[in-house]
Amino acid sequence: MPEPAISSSRPRVLSGMRPTGKLHLGNYMGALANWVKLQDEYECYFFIADWHALTTDYADTSRLKLNTLDVALDWLAAGLDPERSTIFVQSHVPQHAELSLLLGMMTPLGWLERVPTYKEQQENLSTKDLTTYGFLGYPVLMASDILLYQTQCVPVGQDQQAHVELTREVARRFNSMYKTSVFPEPEALFTPSPKLTGTDGRKMSKSYGNAIGLTESPAAVAEKIYGMSTGGQRIRQSDPGDPDQCPVGDLHKVFSSVELTAETQKGCRAASLRCEFCKIDAARSVCAITDPIHSKRMHLESRIEETWEMLRDQSTRAATRAEQTMQLVRSILNLSHDLGAVKRHFSESAEDLKKAHDLSQVSSWWNLPQDQRAKELRDYWKSNLLPRGVQLTQESNRVFTSLDRELEEPFLSLKKKRVFVTTSRSADEAETWFFEIPAKSYEVWTLLCWNRSDYWLHDFLIPQKYYAQAFAQAKKSLKKDEKIPVLLRKNGGRFLLSIHGSEPVDITELLSNYGPLE
Numbered sequence: 001m002p003e004p005a006i007s008s009s010r011p012r013v014l015s016g017m018r019p020t021g022k023l024h025l026g027n028y029m030g031a032l033a034n035w036v037k038l039q040d041e042y043e044c045y046f047f048i049a050d051w052h053a054l055t056t057d058y059a060d061t062s063r064l065k066l067n068t069l070d071v072a073l074d075w076l077a078a079g080l081d082p083e084r085s086t087i088f089v090q091s092h093v094p095q096h097a098e099l100s101l102l103l104g105m106m107t108p109l110g111w112l113e114r115v116p117t118y119k120e121q122q123e124n125l126s127t128k129d130l131t132t133y134g135f136l137g138y139p140v141l142m143a144s145d146i147l148l149y150q151t152q153c154v155p156v157g158q159d160q161q162a163h164v165e166l167t168r169e170v171a172r173r174f175n176s177m178y179k180t181s182v183f184p185e186p187e188a189l190f191t192p193s194p195k196l197t198g199t200d201g202r203k204m205s206k207s208y209g210n211a212i213g214l215t216e217s218p219a220a221v222a223e224k225i226y227g228m229s230t231g232g233q234r235i236r237q238s239d240p241g242d243p244d245q246c247p248v249g250d251l252h253k254v255f256s257s258v259e260l261t262a263e264t265q266k267g268c269r270a271a272s273l274r275c276e277f278c279k280i281d282a283a284r285s286v287c288a289i290t291d292p293i294h295s296k297r298m299h300l301e302s303r304i305e306e307t308w309e310m311l312r313d314q315s316t317r318a319a320t321r322a323e324q325t326m327q328l329v330r331s332i333l334n335l336s337h338d339l340g341a342v343k344r345h346f347s348e349s350a351e352d353l354k355k356a357h358d359l360s361q362v363s364s365w366w367n368l369p370q371d372q373r374a375k376e377l378r379d380y381w382k383s384n385l386l387p388r389g390v391q392l393t394q395e396s397n398r399v400f401t402s403l404d405r406e407l408e409e410p411f412l413s414l415k416k417k418r419v420f421v422t423t424s425r426s427a428d429e430a431e432t433w434f435f436e437i438p439a440k441s442y443e444v445w446t447l448l449c450w451n452r453s454d455y456w457l458h459d460f461l462i463p464q465k466y467y468a469q470a471f472a473q474a475k476k477s478l479k480k481d482e483k484i485p486v487l488l489r490k491n492g493g494r495f496l497l498s499i500h501g502s503e504p505v506d507i508t509e510l511l512s513n514y515g516p517l518e
């Protein structure tokens, strides 16, 4: 299993867009232009959310594939760079659906009904039947998109803050319920989105037919701007105007230089600037941004296959990263993908028991984070090595926080002995195992030892008399709550236990000896 820890030193960012066809200036200024900048500072994942499109547009999917391609072409034309970001299609990475299903199991219905866009969209899109399971559940799919990559930051507008908040709640619930820290709680990275009105003065939107396309030709952009509304102002050019009430004035604020914007404002208010010249200036400013994007799009359109190829490759890259998280999630939920994890000896013959000590089948656990590795090993030990008839029950229903990396619990044996079970930490030296044990009174220590050079599980059940004296001595010299370092070393065929530098004690006879638990 590949290393699941965050590999890049840059924080990871994820964002997506529904494929609704070619993008317009509002999409560009509201998100895409910012994403292009983020590529230098963050490890970026950008995805085309085609499954999200189905949550509202499930009835007519005829344009879905074409729209997906259009979005990809516009992204590339605008400067998203597959060399610096991972750019992929959501439905090419099935792990999004798998995680959504799993998180859906534990997400309370009330959380979804409270998401503000749930009611709003049902009212706004009244021509569509949105009383569907998919539409109610789309925030879970969105949370899965984010958590699947263990994302730290999500660039959003203010109106999407509720989705990030829900994602944080889902992550918290999962981590707490399953005593893990697999999902970081993502932070919202607010994107400045300047006011950009459409050609008729309403919010720029494809559905209003008032949008200026990001990759339209310069002539088409100029024509649209030339035909723009002035907000009903300056019917006579001798009338002074208010550029703050005019969509063309808005374009200047977003696309023109500070000097030109100031000059335009002055000329408009004094009626010394004719609207047609103001619009020509605005068109020039817009085209200075969109011209290169338009040219790049034309170039990409002549090589569509390359874009599909890029999406396929990048989706595979995304799926590889997503799979790292899913391996952890499946393991946390005890799903049986990893056959080693469910291996269990059904007879207790000496041969079977011997086989159970061989961990080479599950050597990939070594790459898990320490807490996860410890959990796997303890579960394995309980399933495969603990003799039938010896039952251990967990001592408390302690709630773990995401900061609790230890996840080590004392257990009670049948005869109410307090048994502490712990697993060896990284010690690259062959046949040497290192442990840290809380300075508390346990009646039996269970030390589970393995390391990278030897995938053989050595299990020791150590009653108090072997360690009580050295342990009491060690406690005196350590600070409150400090754990006691314990070293186990194999030397000349004997296993020697040393507690915080004390004289080693030979515990060879305790190897796989479960007598202390009876």
Ligand code: SF4
Binding pocket: 230, 233, 234, 241, 242, 243, 246, 247, 248, 249, 264, 267, 268, 269, 273, 274, 275, 276, 278, 279
């Ligand atoms: S001068 Fe420019 S900003 Fe003023 S009303 Fe005319 S088009 Fe609008």
